[in-house]
Amino acid sequence: MSVALRIVLVLASVFACVYVIHKIRRSQMKIESAIYWVFLSGMILLFSLFPQVIIFFAELLGVESPVNILYLIMIFLALWKIFSLSLRNSRLEYQIGILAREFAILNKQESDKDEKEQDAGRAADEGADHHTGV
Amino acid sequence: MKVLIIIPAYNEELNIERVVDELTLNYSQYDYIVVNDGSRDSTAEICRKRRYNLLDLPINLGLSGAVQAGMCYALKNGYDAAIQFDGDRQHRPEYIAEMLRVMEEEKADIVIGSRFIRKKKDNTLRMLGSNVISGIIRLSTGQKLTDPTSGMRLYNKRLLRDFAGEMNYGPEPDTISYLMKCGYKVREVEVKMDERIAGESYFSFMRSIRYMVLMVFSILFIQHFRKK
Numbered sequence: 154m155s156v157a158l159r160i161v162l163v164l165a166s167v168f169a170c171v172y173v174i175h176k177i178r179r180s181q182m183k184i185e186s187a188i189y190w191v192f193l194s195g196m197i198l199l200f201s202l203f204p205q206v207i208i209f210f211a212e213l214l215g216v217e218s219p220v221n222i223l224y225l226i227m228i229f230l231a232l233w234k235i236f237s238l239s240l241r242n243s244r245l246e247y248q249i250g251i252l253a254r255e256f257a258i259l260n261k262q263e264s265d266k267d268e269k270e271q272d273a274g275r276a277a278d279e280g281a282d283h284h285t286g287v
Numbered sequence: 288m289k290v291l292i293i294i295p296a297y298n299e300e301l302n303i304e305r306v307v308d309e310l311t312l313n314y315s316q317y318d319y320i321v322v323n324d325g326s327r328d329s330t331a332e333i334c335r336k337r338r339y340n341l342l343d344l345p346i347n348l349g350l351s352g353a354v355q356a357g358m359c360y361a362l363k364n365g366y367d368a369a370i371q372f373d374g375d376r377q378h379r380p381e382y383i384a385e386m387l388r389v390m391e392e393e394k395a396d397i398v399i400g401s402r403f404i405r406k407k408k409d410n411t412l413r414m415l416g417s418n419v420i421s422g423i424i425r426l427s428t429g430q431k432l433t434d435p436t437s438g439m440r441l442y443n444k445r446l447l448r449d450f451a452g453e454m455n456y457g458p459e460p461d462t463i464s465y466l467m468k469c470g471y472k473v474r475e476v477e478v479k480m481d482e483r484i485a486g487e488s489y490f491s492f493m494r495s496i497r498y499m500v501l502m503v504f505s506i507l508f509i510q511h512f513r514k515k
Contacts, residue, residue, distance in 0.1 A: 247454050250348050254356035257322075257344045258363065268338075 154204045154220050162201035166194035193230060197223075290387060290441075291366040292319035293357030295350055296374035300328040306374055307339050314380045320360055321374065324353040350438075351457030358442070358458075359451040370441040371458060375483050378439045382478040386441045389474050396446055396471040397463065399432070400439030400478035416499050420460050423506050428467040433475060435460040446471070455513075461505035465513055 173190045176182040200207050200223055211219040292310065296303050303321065310319050320340045323331045325347035334341040342360055344353065354371050361369040368390065372378050378400070386398045408414040420435045440458060442450065446466070450456045467473050 243454075249346070250352045250355070253344050253346050253348055253352070254342075254359050257342045257356060258360055261342055261360075 154201070154207065154223075158220065159201040159204065162197055166198040166201070169194040170198075189234065197227070288367045288387060288391060289365065290317055290368045290370060290383075291357070291361040291364070292317050292370050292372045292380075292383070293354055293361070294319060294321045294372050294374045295324055295353035295357065296321050296326065296330050297324040297347065297350070297353070298326045298328045298330060299374040300326075300330050300333055302375045303330055303333055303339075304337065306372075306376055307334075307337070310380055314383070317380075317383065318366070319372075320357055322353045322357045322360075324348055324350070351459060354458045355450055355456070358447045362444075362447045362451050366444070366447070368441060368443050369447055371438060373438050377480045377483055379479060379481065382439070382476065383441075386439075386476045386478075389476050390441055390443060393474055394472065395474040396443050397466065397473045398441040399434060399437050399463075399473065399475045400441075400480075401432075401434035401437055401475040402478060402480055403433040404475060404477040413495070416495065419499065420502055420506070423503060424460065424464045424467070427464055427506050427510065430467055430473070432460075432463070432467075432473070435463065437478075437480075439478060439480070459502070461502055461510060464506045465510040468510065 170191055173187050177187050207219045207222050211222045216222055320342050321334050322342045325344050331343050342356060344356060358369055382400055389395060390398045417436050421432055424432050424435055456462055
C-alpha cells in the first residue's frame with residue numbers, strides 16, 4: 154500500500170467517524186446503528202496505520218496486491234450491511250401494514266360507536282317530542 | 288355461513304357508489320366492507336357521506352395489504368368466509384351464491400371465480416401472462432387453475448387466519464399455488480366479468496412486468512422452500 158493511499162484512508166476513516174458521532178449528537182441516528190459505522194471506520198484506520206495485517210492476509214490467500222484484500226473486506230462488509238438492511242426493511246413494511254390496518258379497524262370501531270350514539274340520541278329526541286305532543 | 292365481501296378501493300371515486308349500491312340494493316343478504324387503500328381522490332369521503340361500511344387505511348398498502356386488512360376485519364367480527372371483490376365494477380355479485388355453494392358442498396378452502404373454464408383466453412399480453420402463471424402452477428403443483436389471476440376469490444375461515452397474521456401471505460397466485468401444495472382444496476367456478484369502465488387499474492405496464500417476474504420466481508423457486 155502506498156503512503157498516499159494510506160493517508161487518504163486515514164483521513165477518510167477519521168472523517169467518517171467524526172460524521173457519525175456528529176449525527177448522534179444531533180439525534181439523527183440511533184447508537185445501535187452507529188456502532189457498525191464506527192467499527193468499520195476504526196478497522197480501516199487500523200489497516201492503514203498498520204498495513205502489516207493486510208499484507209499478512211494477502212500472502213496467506215495468495216493475493217498479489219495487499220490493497221485488494223482491503224477492498225475485498227470492505228465489499229464483503231458493505232454487502233452484508235445491505236442484506237441486513239433489506240431484511241430490516243421487509244420487517245418494517247410488514248409491521249407498518251399491521252399498524253395501518255389495526256389503526257383503521259380501531260378507528261372504525263370508534264366511528265361506529267359514535268354513529269350509534271347519534272342515532273340513539275336522535276331516536277330519544279323524537280320519542281320525547283311525542284310525549285309532549287309536539 | 289356468514290360471509291363478508293371485501294372491496295379494496297384505490298382511487299375508485301368513479302366506481303365505488305355503483306358497486307356498493309348494487310350490493311346493498313340487490314344482495315343485501317351479504318355484508319360488505321369497503322377498504323379504502325389510502326386513495327388520493329374522494330373515495331373515502333363518498334363512502335362516509337353515503338354511510339357505507341368503510342375501513343379507511345391511513346396509508347397505501349397495495350392491493351394485497353388492503354385485502355388482508357379486510358380479512359383481519361372479517362376475522363375480528365366473526366365471519367366464516369370472505370370474498371375479495373374488486374371496487375371497479377369488473378366483478379358481478381350474482382356469482383357469489385354459486386361460489387358459496389361450491390365452498391360448502393365440496394368443502395373447498397378457496398373458491399376462485401374463473402373466466403376461462405369453457406371460454407378461451409384472448410390473445411392479449413395480459414392473457415399471455417395469465418397462461419404463463421397457469422402453466423407454472425401446473426408444473427409446480429400438478430393441478431390446473433384456469434384463471435389464477437382472477438381477483439374474485441372466496442376464502443374460508445381457516446385461510447382468513449393465515450392471511451391476516453402471516454408474512455408472505457398476499458392474496459396472489461403464488462400464495463394460492465403454495466396453499467395447493469400444502470393440500471388446501473382450491474376450486475374454480477365459472478363467472479363472467481365486465482371490462483373496467485372508469486378509473487385506473489392497480490396494474491400499469493411496468494407494474495405488470497414486475498408482477499410477472501415476481502410470480503414466476505416465487506411459484507417456481509421460493510415456494511418449494513417454504514415450510515409446509
